[in-house]
Amino acid sequence: MDTIFWICVKLMQVGANVLGITYQQLNVILFVILHPAITIFFWYQHRRYKRKYKQVLTANKL
Secondary structure, three states: OHHHHHHHHHHHHHHHHHHOOOHHHHHHHHHHHHHHHHHHHHHHHHHHHHHHHHHHHHHHHO
């Protein structure tokens, strides 16, 4: 597990260098902004499809 962590750190350092930002800035962008935004987006999609599927089921019962 330790090896995977250090591989990810190295990838983030390389990514930060490519983007011309610091490791800390990339960390904030990924884990404070993008990850929560993606999580909220998929949660919203899940709720939307769940509601739509429930409507389809109730329409078919009638």
